[in-house]
Amino acid sequence: MSTTTAPQTQAQSPANEKMTGARILWASLEREGVQTVFGYPGGAILPVYDALKHSAIRHILVRHEQGATHMADGFARASGKVGVAMATSGPGATNMVTGIATAMLDSSPVVCITGQVGSKFIGSDAFQEVDITGITLPITKHNYLVTKAEDIARTVREAFYIAQSGRPGPVLIDITKDAQQSSCVFDWEGAAPQLPGYRPDLSPSRQDYEKALELIRASKRPIILAGHGIILSGATQEVCKLVEHLDIPVAVTLLGLGGIPASHPLNLGMMGMHGEAWVNTAIQEADLLIALGMRFDDRVTGNLNTYAKNAKKIHVEIDPAEINKNVKVDVALVGDLREVLRELQPKLESTPKHPEWVQYIGQLKGDSAVRDIQNLPDSGHLYAAHVINDLWRETGGNAIVVTDVGQHQMWEAQYYRHNTPRSLITSGGLGTMGFALPAAIGAKVARPEAEVWVVVGDGGFQMTMPEMATIFQEKIKIHIAIINNGYLGMVRQWQEFFYSRNYAASPLVNPDFVKLAEACGIRGISVTQRAGVIPAIREAREHAGPVLIDFRVEQEDTVYPMVPAGADLKDMIRRPNPVVDTEMEW
Amino acid sequence: MLNTFVVYVEDKPGVLARVAILFRRRAFNIETLTVGRTDVPGVSRMTIVVDTDEQGALRIEANVYKLVNVLRIQNITGSNVTRDLALIKVAINADTHAQVQEIANKHGANIVETGPEAVILEFTSTKDKMDQFIAALRPYRILEMVCTGHVAMAGCSQASHSGALLIEEIKGGAQGIPRSV
Numbered sequence: 001m002s003t004t005t006a007p008q009t010q011a012q013s014p015a016n017e018k019m020t021g022a023r024i025l026w027a028s029l030e031r032e033g034v035q036t037v038f039g040y041p042g043g044a045i046l047p048v049y050d051a052l053k054h055s056a057i058r059h060i061l062v063r064h065e066q067g068a069t070h071m072a073d074g075f076a077r078a079s080g081k082v083g084v085a086m087a088t089s090g091p092g093a094t095n096m097v098t099g100i101a102t103a104m105l106d107s108s109p110v111v112c113i114t115g116q117v118g119s120k121f122i123g124s125d126a127f128q129e130v131d132i133t134g135i136t137l138p139i140t141k142h143n144y145l146v147t148k149a150e151d152i153a154r155t156v157r158e159a160f161y162i163a164q165s166g167r168p169g170p171v172l173i174d175i176t177k178d179a180q181q182s183s184c185v186f187d188w189e190g191a192a193p194q195l196p197g198y199r200p201d202l203s204p205s206r207q208d209y210e211k212a213l214e215l216i217r218a219s220k221r222p223i224i225l226a227g228h229g230i231i232l233s234g235a236t237q238e239v240c241k242l243v244e245h246l247d248i249p250v251a252v253t254l255l256g257l258g259g260i261p262a263s264h265p266l267n268l269g270m271m272g273m274h275g276e277a278w279v280n281t282a283i284q285e286a287d288l289l290i291a292l293g294m295r296f297d298d299r300v301t302g303n304l305n306t307y308a309k310n311a312k313k314i315h316v317e318i319d320p321a322e323i324n325k326n327v328k329v330d331v332a333l334v335g336d337l338r339e340v341l342r343e344l345q346p347k348l349e350s351t352p353k354h355p356e357w358v359q360y361i362g363q364l365k366g367d368s369a370v371r372d373i374q375n376l377p378d379s380g381h382l383y384a385a386h387v388i389n390d391l392w393r394e395t396g397g398n399a400i401v402v403t404d405v406g407q408h409q410m411w412e413a414q415y416y417r418h419n420t421p422r423s424l425i426t427s428g429g430l431g432t433m434g435f436a437l438p439a440a441i442g443a444k445v446a447r448p449e450a451e452v453w454v455v456v457g458d459g460g461f462q463m464t465m466p467e468m469a470t471i472f473q474e475k476i477k478i479h480i481a482i483i484n485n486g487y488l489g490m491v492r493q494w495q496e497f498f499y500s501r502n503y504a505a506s507p508l509v510n511p512d513f514v515k516l517a518e519a520c521g522i523r524g525i526s527v528t529q530r531a532g533v534i535p536a537i538r539e540a541r542e543h544a545g546p547v548l549i550d551f552r553v554e555q556e557d558t559v560y561p562m563v564p565a566g567a568d569l570k571d572m573i574r575r576p577n578p579v580v581d582t583e584m585e586w
Numbered sequence: 587m588l589n590t591f592v593v594y595v596e597d598k599p600g601v602l603a604r605v606a607i608l609f610r611r612r613a614f615n616i617e618t619l620t621v622g623r624t625d626v627p628g629v630s631r632m633t634i635v636v637d638t639d640e641q642g643a644l645r646i647e648a649n650v651y652k653l654v655n656v657l658r659i660q661n662i663t664g665s666n667v668t669r670d671l672a673l674i675k676v677a678i679n680a681d682t683h684a685q686v687q688e689i690a691n692k693h694g695a696n697i698v699e700t701g702p703e704a705v706i707l708e709f710t711s712t713k714d715k716m717d718q719f720i721a722a723l724r725p726y727r728i729l730e731m732v733c734t735g736h737v738a739m740a741g742c743s744q745a746s747h748s749g750a751l752l753i754e755e756i757k758g759g760a761q762g763i764p765r766s767v
Contacts, residue, residue, distance in 0.1 A: 137604060138611045142654040145599070162654060196756045197596060197657040321648035324641055 018183040021149030021175065022051035025113070028156035029057060031188050034084050036445050037113075038062055038071040042088025043128060045115030047180035060445065060474050063466035065092050067438035069099020069170075070464070072110045074442030076103075077425045078400060078450070080234075082163050083108075083442060088115045090128030093174070094135065098432060100170045101139040105429025106255060107232060109168035111159050119147040119176040133174050141169030147176045149184045153191035161193050166200025167319040168232060202320060204333040204340060211331045212314045213347055216246070219288035219312070221357045224250040225271065225300075228428075229293015229318065229337045230259035231421045238341035239292060240264065245345070247353035249361050251279045253294050254413055255428040262397075262417035268361065272300040273563045274410040278364035280569040289313045293337045296326040297429070302569040316340050380530050384408055384483045384553045387533055388415040391453065391481065394537045399451040400425065400443050404436035404460035407489035410559045412455050434463030437480065441470060444478050451479075451541070458484040458510050468520040471546050479540045480522070480548040482513055485555045493558050497573065517548035528552045588617060589643040590666055590738045593632040593650060594624070594657040594752055601655045605632065608649055614638060618735025626749030629657065633738045658752055665741040670716050671734045673698075674707045677727040686726055693719045704729055 019027070025048055029037070036058045041049040052059055062068040065087040072083030087096055093114040103110040117126040133145045142162050144155050152175065159171040216222065230239050236259060243250055243266050250260055251271040260267055268279045280302075283289070289311045294300070301307045304326060313329040315322070316337055323332040333340050388411050391399075397417050402425040403409040409426055418424045425443055427435040436456040444452045461482055471478065483489075492506040514524030523543055527536045527550065540547035560575035595601045602621060609616050617635040624631045636646060643661055650659045674695075676686050686705060690697055695709035709719055716733070740746070 133600065134603070137600075137607045195654060196753070198654045199756075319648075319652070321645060321652055323644075323648065325645060328641075 016185055019186045020047065020051060020181060020183050021152050022047040022180040023054055024149060024152045024184070024186045025156065025175070025180070026051055026055035026057060027186055028153045028188065028191075029084065030055060032156060032160045033081070036060060036075065037084045037086050038068040038075070038442065039086030039113075040065050040068060040088070040092060042090075042092045042115065044089035044117055044177050045086065045092070045113075045175075045180075046088075047177060048086070048113075048115065048175075059086075060441075060470065062438070063469050064464065065095035066099050066434065067441075067464055067467045067470065069096045069110065069112060070102065070432075070435050070438035071442035071445070072112070073099060073103045073106075073108045073435075074402060074425055074439030075446040076108045076110055076168075076442075077106075077439070078422055078443035079446035080422065081109075081446070082160055083110045083446075084113065085110065086113045088128065089117055089132070089174075090130045092128075093130055093132035096172075097135065097139065098430075098434075100136055100172065102427050102430045102432040102435060103170040104139045104141070106427065107168050107228060108170065109163040110170040111156075111163050112170060112172045114172065114174045115180070116145065116174045116176045118178045120178070122147075122176070132172065136172050139170070140172050141167075143172040143174070145174045145176075146179050149179050149182045152179065153186060153188055154193065157188075157191055158193040158195055161195070162198060200318070201336075202318070203335040204343075208331055208333055209344065209347065212333055212344070215288055215312050215314055215331060216290070216348065217351050220354065221286045222246070222248045222288040222290060222354065223282055223286040223311075224248050225253070225283070225289055225291040225294050226250050226256045226259050227253045227292060227294025228255035228259070229316075230256055233293060233318070233337040234421075235293070235338035235341055236260060236421055238338050238345070241345060242341055242348075245348060246351055247355065247358060248290070249282060249358055251275070251283055253297070253300055253428075254409075254426065256294060257413060258418035258421050258423045261419040263419055266358070268365070270413050272297075272569075273302070273565070274414070274559050274561065275563075276365075276414070277561050277572055277574065278361060280563065280572065281364050282361045283308055283311075284569050286311045291315045291317070291329070292341075293317060295319075295322045298326070298565070301327060302563045302567055302571075306568045306570075382528060382530050382533070382551060382553045383557055384411045384485070384551070385415050386530055387481065387483060387527075387551045387553065388412050388455065390533045391455070391537055392416040394534060394541070395451060395453070397423075399423070399453045400440075400447065401453050401455055402426070402436050402440035402443055403454075404456040405431045405433045405490075406457045406460060407485075407493060407557070407559050408455055408457045408483035410490075411483070414559075416455075433457075433460035436460060437464050438467045438470075440478050440480075441467060441474075441476050444476050454478060454480040456480065456482055457489055458482055458486065458508055458513075459488040461513070462510075465516070468517065468522060468548075472521040475545075477544075477546050479546065480517070482548065482550050483553055484510065484513070484550050485553050485557065486510065487555060489557075490559070492556070493562075496556070496558065497562070497564065513548060513550040521545070523547045525549045526552065587637070587639070587663075589636050589638055589646070589661055589663045590668065590736065591632075591634045591636070591646065591650070592658075592660045592662055592738065592740070592747075593634060594659075594747075594749060595621075595630050595632060595653075596655040596657065597623075597628050597630045598655055601630070604653050604655060605634070605650065608653065609634075609636070609646075612645070612649055614642065614646055620735045620737050622737075624749035626753060629749040629753070631749070633736050635736050635738075657756065658747065660740070660747065662738060662740040662744070665744055666738045667741060668712060668736045668738040669710050670713060670736055672707075672709045672716060672720075673732050674709065674720070674723060674728060675704050675730040676707060676723050677704055677729055679703070682726050686723070689719075689722050693722070695719065
């Protein structure tokens with residue numbers, strides 16, 4: 001992973017000069033290439049904030065610490081670099097918990113730094129004391145309590161190394177106030193990581209490769225399951241090469257979208273609960289699954305007892321604990337995906353292609369595409385699918401889209417076609433509502449040249465809405481598309497299907513989002529008709545500052561197809577009575 | 587079935603909590619867990635016994651391996667030597683003192699302290715023999731008892747892994763756990 005060097009600053013003192021722990025922290029972050037920290041000050045982290053003046057690092061003041069962690073997460077997902085969030089002790093630290101768990105479930109390299117009460121007061125229930133290392137044990141890849149200034153530099157080095165190596169994940173560093181205040185010599189070179197037990201670099205055995213090759217050669221109906229690991233490992237080229245060489249169709253997980261181009265002729269699209277019907281059918285009829293950097297999540301497999309029953313399974317995965325966790329596989333290739341594929345590729349020279357299988361899936365696609373994807377009722381009425389499809393067309397598919405969680409997230413996955421890695425940022429594993437707006441701020445800071453769109457529901461938007469003030473203060477130019485249906489849409493959909501349309505606590509009476517945006521210096525636009533979508537998107541793209549568009553879409557629209565939780569992949573609920581819409585491009 | 591794991595860990599604050607929380611989070615029930623020092627300062631050794639199947643044991647191995655402070659995990663189920671240590675305080679009187687003494691002798695337990703109304707017995711054995719010993723003492727009223735849980739070591743026919751050897755292996759860049767299906 002590449003890191004950029006921060007500008008030389010006063011934080012780097014001459015050798016042997018003593019520095020406070022607080023200054024050592026900033027200097028260490030600079031040495032790790034950090035240019036931006038998302039944070040919120042408070043009593044136990046004040047010495048660190050006091051020392052910020054000695055550093056060239058940009059600090060972005062958030063409005064809630066959950067926002068800081070999502071921003072660091074969005075930064076990491078957009079750039080592949082470590083994102084850094086900072087907060088004070090007690091409530092500052094506990095507010096980070098949701099963001100840390102989000103990063104953990106989606107393997108995002110984030111380092112969170114929290115202040116802690118003085119080491120003498122630990123365990124005394126001091127003001128704003130909370131055991132944040134204890135609280136975050138199960139939701140961090142690793143965490144630290146630092147009580148001495150001497151330990152800060154080495155801890156930062158270890159934390160950054162752990163966060164981004166192997167299967168990435170969040171690391172928390174809790175630093176007591178006295179460790180921030182006391183002084184010692186800053187010796188970066190002498191602070192090399194000491195991690196004898198941390199050996200994430202695994203590689204498959206020769207026998208495992210042989211077994212995998214045998215299965216690939218014998219297969220008549222293989223399918224590749226492409227996951228987030230492709231993006232994390234930077235294996236897009238290797239996967240495409242494999243796919244093209246063997247003529248194997250690819251199904252993609254939600255977090256794998258963009259890992260291989262949506263425009264690739266062998267890319268079938270998303271699998272699973274809201275995956276396209278032909279994708280799930282192809283998986284169920286395959287005789288070999290080649291799973292690349294994915295973890296057979298329950299939203300992907302449906303009923304495990306009937307999942308791809310007649311298929312052999314090869315699992316290429318960096319995390320040994322994922323092997324046989326949900327789905328029993330025949331061969332596991334445990335290691336970095338890109339390296340494994342580079343090893344595998346030359347051994348596949350004489351492997352047969354699968355034209356009949358590919359042709360067969362093509363037929364499935366033609367059949368169900370007409371029913372589920374292309375055809376939406378067109379009464380001039382506004383549907384979320386229209387909005388997202390138009391957004392895709394207007395941005396040429398080149399924007400970074402950051403979504404929240406729910407119906408709009410699934411529509412985004414279905415109707416916005418991602419051709420490049422890191423162009424879709426979404427909370428998959430934890431499914432964290434409120435993720436989109438702050439994560440998009442982080443993504444924009446990581447890639448200021450990119451066009452960033454938030455696609456968010458009216459429910460999730462209101463969970464982290466105060467971060468609009470962060471946009472205002474920090475002059476962040478992003479666009480916000482609220483898919484506003486006046487419901488917690490996915491909750492309503494489940495209530496429609498599984499709870500006799502008892503819409504308990506799912507209708508929303510919303511504030512005026514346009515006025516809220518205007519109050520935060522964000523241009524607000526309201527769209528209620530199909531004809532208004534493209535003009536609004538164009539206005540947003542031409543405007544110099546941030547824009548919020550409140551799309552008032554069909555209230556009781558439903559995401560199709562849908563595999564009910566725990567059902568067989570083939571038992572999809574399909575869109576009823578399609579009406580042909582000629583304007584939908586696909 | 588019962589699986590026995592030997593886990594070498596760095597002797598750092600919170601390591602036991604990390605291991606314990608992992609088992610709880612992944613819904614594995616710990617039968618016994620013991621922890622103590624090894625031949626190398628700074629390295630501790632745990633013996634963890636868990637009731638799980640073969641796949642569960644592999645998942646435990648992989649998950650524990652991932653903990654940053656864990657140096658090595660090894661499943662030594664099958665060929666191993668396992669012992670529990672118990673201290674048992676048994677009530678005695680003039681009539682029963684000799685009988686308790688005889689039971690202790692018969693089972694190979696040591697009497698480590700004798701008072702006017704009780705004796706403390708020290709007994710090291712496998713779980714089965716421990717159960718028999720406890721059953722034999724029950725009629726005499728057990729006042730207090732403590733048992734360590736298993737400590738285990740791979741048998742002499744298996745490769746040995748001293749803490750010192752382990753550190754050498756890690757420095758030499760040994761790969762973690764092999765992971766074949």
